[in-house]
Amino acid sequence: QVQLVESGGGVVQPGGSLRLSCAASGFTFSSYGMHWVRQAPGKGLEWVAFIRYDGSNKYYADSVKGRFTISRDNSKNTLYLQMNSLRAEDTAVYYCAKDLRLGELSLFLDYWGQGTLVTVSS
Amino acid sequence: SSELTQDPAVSVALGQTVRITCQGDSLRSYYASWYQQKPGQAPVLVIYGKNNRPSGIPDRFSGSSSGNTASLTITGAQAEDEADYYCNSRDSSGNHLKGVFGGGTKLTVL
Numbered sequence: 379q380v381q382l383v384e385s386g387g388g389v390v391q392p393g394g395s396l397r398l399s400c401a402a403s404g405f406t407f408s409s410y411g412m413h414w415v416r417q418a419p420g421k422g423l424e425w426v427a428f429i430r431y432d433g434s435n436k437y438y439a440d441s442v443k444g445r446f447t448i449s450r451d452n453s454k455n456t457l458y459l460q461m462n463s464l465r466a467e468d469t470a471v472y473y474c475a476k477d478l479r480l481g482e483l484s485l486f487l488d489y490w491g492q493g494t495l496v497t498v499s500s
Numbered sequence: 501s502s503e504l505t506q507d508p509a510v511s512v513a514l515g516q517t518v519r520i521t522c523q524g525d526s527l528r529s530y531y532a533s534w535y536q537q538k539p540g541q542a543p544v545l546v547i548y549g550k551n552n553r554p555s556g557i558p559d560r561f562s563g564s565s566s567g568n569t570a571s572l573t574i575t576g577a578q579a580e581d582e583a584d585y586y587c588n589s590r591d592s593s594g595n596h597l598k599g600v601f602g603g604g605t606k607l608t609v610l
Contacts, residue, residue, distance in 0.1 A: 413599070415543075423535070423543065423586050425599035437597045473542060485590055485599045486533045486548040493542060 380404040380489045382474050387494030394464050394498070400457040400474030400491055408432070408452035411477040413487055414459050416470035416496075426472070427459065431481055442468075464498045471495050504532075504587055504602035511608040512577045520572045520605045522587030530596070532570035532589045534563060536581075537604075543586065547572055574607075582609045 386398040400412070414426040427448040428437045436448050447460040457474050472494055475487035504524040512518035522532055531550060535543035545554050547563035560575045570589070574581055585605045591598035 415601075422584075422604040423537075423588075423601040425588070425601055428597075428599065435597075437595070439598060478545075478548060483597060484548075485530075485588060486545065487535070487543075487588070488545050488548075488554055490542040490544070 380476065382476065382489055382491035384472065384474055384491045384494040387472065387496045389497045389499060390464055391500050392465060392498055395460070395462045396464065396496060398459040398461070398472055398474075398494060398496070400459075402455045402457065402474075402476070405476070405489075407450075407455040409480055411479070411481075411483055412448075412450065412457045413475045413477060413485075414448060414457075415473045415475055415487070415490075416468075417473070417493070418467075418470040421470075424470070425485075428477070428483060428485075429457070430483070437483075461496070464496075466498050469496060469498045504589060504600055506585075506587060506602040506605045508603065509606045509608065511610055512574070513610050514579060515576055517573065517575045518577055518607065520574075520585050520607065522570045522572075522589075522602045523568055524589065524592060524600075524602075525568060526590045526592030526596070526600070527565060527568050527570050529592075530590045531565060532563070532587045534561075534570075534572045535586045535588065537584045537586065538582075546585075577607075577609050579609050582607055 478486040478488040533548040
């Protein structure tokens, strides 16, 4: 069965950096695009970033563009999110999610991890 | 606008039918997907595309779209359907390669 397991969350000071990981199993990771989605405490979902199956294209929400970098290692079945210049408003649970469509972007997210909490606070 | 707009809260009597709507410019060109989220849990995809249900989603969940509005209908709502529901589609502000979520609708089953 498909499993997505996030790690790397924690408490970081404003201006700091953090790298999240998402370990994937149960499907051909190298054939599907992947997303990061976040949810601030008590708030709704916010789409953060997408990376194409082969890493050739990456798209970002305006709120994180220039500060966050999505990447993947298909040999390790792992997705990453490098977060720099963190702000208080980046505090959220970060979910990785699999795109439903083989190869291309559909924005239909058919499997989600359980999330990892990032807290930006001094 | 790149936004998707949902009613913050909707209620339905047990066994009755409820429709949750999502409005946005991008819905004129792209289908939405719908997610159910219960407290402390990750979201679950319930409807995507024109009206497709992933394996394991009950057939009381259905989707439709008209103009700039996408709808999620639950026919014969059950107590376990009480949850937050989010729509998702593409950004309509110029870059259709970005995603956007609606603000969510809290469904209460009475």
